[in-house]
Amino acid sequence: xxxxxxxxxxxxxxxxxxxxxxxxxxxxxxxxxxxxxxxxxxxxxxxxxxxxxxxxxxxxxxxxxxxxxxxxxxxxxxxxxxxxxxxxxxxxxxxxxxxxxxxxxxxxxxxxxxxxxxxxxxxxxxxxxxxxxxxxxxxxxxxxxxxxxxxxxxxxxxxxxxxxxxxxxxxxxxxxxxxxxxxxxxxxxxxxxxxxxxxxxxxxxxxxxxxxxxxxxxxxxxxxxxxxxxxxxxxxxxxxxxxxxxxxxxxxxxxxxxxxxxxxxxxxxxxxxxxxxxxxxxxxxxxxxxxxxxxxxxxxxxxxxxxxxxxxxxxxxxxxxxxxxxxxxxxxxxxxxxxxxxxxxxxxxxxxxxxxxxxxxxxxxxxxxxxxxxxxxxxxxxxxxxxxxxxxxxxxxxxxxxxxxxxxxxxxxxxxxxxxxxxxxxxxxxxx
Ligand SMILES: Cc1cc2nc3c(=O)[nH]c(=O)nc-3n(C[C@H](O)[C@H](O)[C@H](O)COP(=O)(O)O)c2cc1C
Numbered sequence: 001x002x003x004x005x006x007x008x009x010x011x012x013x014x015x016x017x018x019x020x021x022x023x024x025x026x027x028x029x030x031x032x033x034x035x036x037x038x039x040x041x042x043x044x045x046x047x048x049x050x051x052x053x054x055x056x057x058x059x060x061x062x063x064x065x066x067x068x069x070x071x072x073x074x075x076x077x078x079x080x081x082x083x084x085x086x087x088x089x090x091x092x093x094x095x096x097x098x099x100x101x102x103x104x105x106x107x108x109x110x111x112x113x114x115x116x117x118x119x120x121x122x123x124x125x126x127x128x129x130x131x132x133x134x135x136x137x138x139x140x141x142x143x144x145x146x147x148x149x150x151x152x153x154x155x156x157x158x159x160x161x162x163x164x165x166x167x168x169x170x171x172x173x174x175x176x177x178x179x180x181x182x183x184x185x186x187x188x189x190x191x192x193x194x195x196x197x198x199x200x201x202x203x204x205x206x207x208x209x210x211x212x213x214x215x216x217x218x219x220x221x222x223x224x225x226x227x228x229x230x231x232x233x234x235x236x237x238x239x240x241x242x243x244x245x246x247x248x249x250x251x252x253x254x255x256x257x258x259x260x261x262x263x264x265x266x267x268x269x270x271x272x273x274x275x276x277x278x279x280x281x282x283x284x285x286x287x288x289x290x291x292x293x294x295x296x297x298x299x300x301x302x303x304x305x306x307x308x309x310x311x312x313x314x315x316x317x318x319x320x321x322x323x324x325x326x327x328x329x330x331x332x333x334x335x336x337x338x339x340x341x342x343x344x345x346x347x348x349x350x351x352x353x354x355x356x357x358x359x360x361x362x363x364x365x366x367x368x369x370x371x372x373x374x375x376x377x378x379x380x381x382x383x384x385x386x387x388x389x390x391x392x393x394x395x396x397x398x399x400x401x402x403x404x405x406x407x408x409x410x411x412x413x414x415x416x417x418x419x420x421x422x423x424x425x426x427x428x429x430x431x432x
Contacts, residue, residue: 057365057368057369058365058368058369058373058374058375059374059375059376060072060096060361060364060365060376061375061376062096062341062342062376062377064230064256064319064321064341064342065189065230065255065256065317065318065319066230066317067097067161067188067189067230068161069096069097069161069342070094070096071094071095071096071357071360071361071364072096072332072336072340072341072342072343072364072376073095073096073332073342073343073345073357073360073361074095074096074097074098074099074163074321074342074343074344074345075087075090075095075097075098075099075344075345075346075349076099076323076344076345076346076349077099077100077101077102077165077191077193077234077344077346078101078136078346078347078350079101079136079346079349079350080345080346080349080350080354081098081099081100081101081165082100082101082139082141083101083141083149084149084152084153086354087100087149087153087162088153088156088157089354090349090354090357091153091157091160092354093354093355093357093358094357094358094361095354095357096161096342096357097160097161097162097163097188097342098153098160098161098162098163099163099164099165099191099344100139100146100150100162100163100164100165101138101139101146101165102138102139102165102166102167102193102196103138103139103141103143103146103164103165103166103167103178104138104139104143104166104167104168104169104178104205105143105168105174105177105178105181106143107139107140107141107142107143109203110137110138110139110140111137111140112136112137112140113135113280114280115278115279115280116134116135116136116278116280116287117132117133117134117135117136117278118132118133118267118268118277118278118287119131119132119133119267119291120132120133120267120268120293126351127351127352129291129292129347129351130291130292130293131265131267131289131290131291131292131293131294132289132290132291132347132350133265133266133267133277133278133287133288133289133290134262134287134288134290135198135278135280135284135285135286135287135288137196137198138167138193138196138206143178143181147181147182147184147185148185150162150164150182150185150186150187151184151185151186154185154186154187155186161188161189162186162187162188163187163188163189163190163191163232164182164185164187164189164190164191165190165191165192165193165234166178166179166182166190166191166192166193167192167193167196167205167206168205169203169204169205170204170205170209170215170219172222175219175222175223175226176222176226179223179226179227180226183227183228183229187229188229188230189229189230189231189232189255189256190223190227190229190230190231190232191231191232191233191234191258192220192223192231192232192233192234192254193206193234193261194206194207194209194210194216194219194233194234194235194236194245194249195207195210195234195235195236195260195261196236196261196288197236197238197261197262197263197264197286197287197288198285198286198287198288206236207236207238207261210233210234210235210236210239210245211236211238211239211245213244213245213248216233216245216248216249216252217248217251217252220233220248220249220252220253220254221252221253223253223254224252224253224254225253230255230256230319231253231254231255231256232254232255232256232257232258232319232321233245233246233249233250233254233256233257233258234257234258234259234261235249235257235258235259235260235261235301235305236260236261237259237260237261237262237263237294237297237298237301238263238264242259242260242301242304242305243304243305243307243308246259246305246308246309247308247312250309250312250313250318255317255318255319256318256319256320256321256341257305257309257318257319257320257321258320258321258323258344259298259301259302259305259320259321259322259323259324260294260297260298260301260302260323260324261288261323262287262288262289262290262294263288263289263290263294263297264286264287264288264289265286265287265288265289266284266286266287267287267289290324290325290346290347291325291347291348291351292325292327293325294324294325295324295325295326295331297324298322298323298324298325298335299322299324299334299335299338301324302320302322302324302335302338302339302340303338303339303384303387305320305339306320306338306339306340306381306384307339307384307387309339310339310381310384319341319342320339320340320341321340321341321342321343321344322335322336322338322340322342322343322344323343323344323345323346325347325348326343326344326345326348327345327348327351327352327356328359328360328363329359329360329361329362329363329364329365329366329367330363330364330367331343332360332363332364333364333367333368333379334383336376336379336380336381337379337380337381337382337383337384338381338383338384339380339381339384340380341376341380345360409428409429410428410429411425411428411429
């Protein structure tokens with residue numbers, strides 16, 4: 001494995017002017033589907049997107065919190081949702097939904113550095129990325145520009161699902177203001193970034209809230225009192241028990257959980273310069289780890305959140321969005337088997353590009369065909385039943401060994417007789 005430094009993301013092309021849109025129609029929470037479904041173009045476009053998946057293949061569409069997605073593949077918040085141009089590209093390529101890069105009201109407080117990425121590779125090819133560290137902050141683009149771009153996208157793609165990722169300081173009126181602005185732009189849902197591991201906690205934002213259940217409950221209550229569209233709370237894995245903030249968020253009215261954001265990391269030390277990577281003017285700061293390397297950790301977190309949701313919130317219309325190292329349809333299938341309704345891809349898009357959604361859909365359909373699953377709900381959460389405690393594993397194994405011994409009673413064949421154990425061997429075949 002080797003470490004490699006990357007320069008920062010390409011500059012965001014600005015969108016200079018927008019038509020003034022009619023104020024976004026804001027439907028009642030949990031009824032967004034009725035709002036979005038009214039146009040006839042919706043079903044036509046859906047049919048078009050269905051063609052992305054193999055003709056006549058299993059149905060990849062999902063409905064979460066009243067929102068209908070043509071497939072479960074969602075652009076995760078980060079560089080792939082950083083401006084109008086790239087989000088438009090994602091819709092055009094057929095992604096099930098897009099979550100924009102996290103934004104806050106005052107972008108002037110967000111100052112990024114370059115280089116801000118470092119990657120771990122398993123080979124020399126550009127796609128041989130195994131782990132990815134970033135020290136990138138939330139969007140440094142003006143809030144008004146981001147909102148105008150979201151509005152423009154919803155005007156052009158009224159039937160596609162666009163989600164705003166937002167983050168604010170510990171201030172109720174700031175949260176109310178940001179929610180009002182992005183809802184007015186017409187977004188279908190909100191993802192709350194309670195999980196950014198670097199930079200923002202210094203301002204009591206992001207992971208600083210997600211790691212403190214008392215603070216989290218208060219902020220979720222502010223958000224849910226204001227929001228009229230579904231709210232997903234994005235969790236940090238940098239905590240002992242991720243089910244606690246997930247449960248707190250759902251109890252405080254959120255409709256969904258997204259997990260996971262990046263894992264706190266130090267990519268490595270350059271053994272020539274003795275400086276840490278990514279290196280900015282000779283110094284670094286711990287960052288967030290993503291890509292394939294984090295997938296087993298993400299699967300464990302998603303599994304435990306799904307178990308908690310099943311036991312604490314049975315039968316409720318809540319959703320779970322799995323994130324972390326997803327790069328193939330099979331990876332997506334694993335998250336869905338553990339209870340995820342949708343899956344998000346961030347680093348995978350940075351490595352494979354937007355058209356990768358076509359392979360993701362085809363691979364997921366191939367998996368479904370192999371097992372005769374006709375819809376995502378056919379297998380969602382199916383593998384959760386195979387998790388148990390370690391002591392139960394021991395009990396099951398002891399029982400299995402006993403059974404095996406019972407079956408092996410007596411010699412299997414005459415060639416197995418030995419001179420040494422002849423009497424004992426005879427005993428194993430006597431019935432009284
Ligand atoms: C460069 C970079 C920037 C990111 N920025 C954000 C962000 O602004 N907001 C957010 O909620 N998550 C952000 N993330 C986290 C991703 O959305 C995702 O949770 C994480 O990277 C794990 O998924 P992945 O392995 O598919 O990348 C970022 C990730 C990367 C790699």
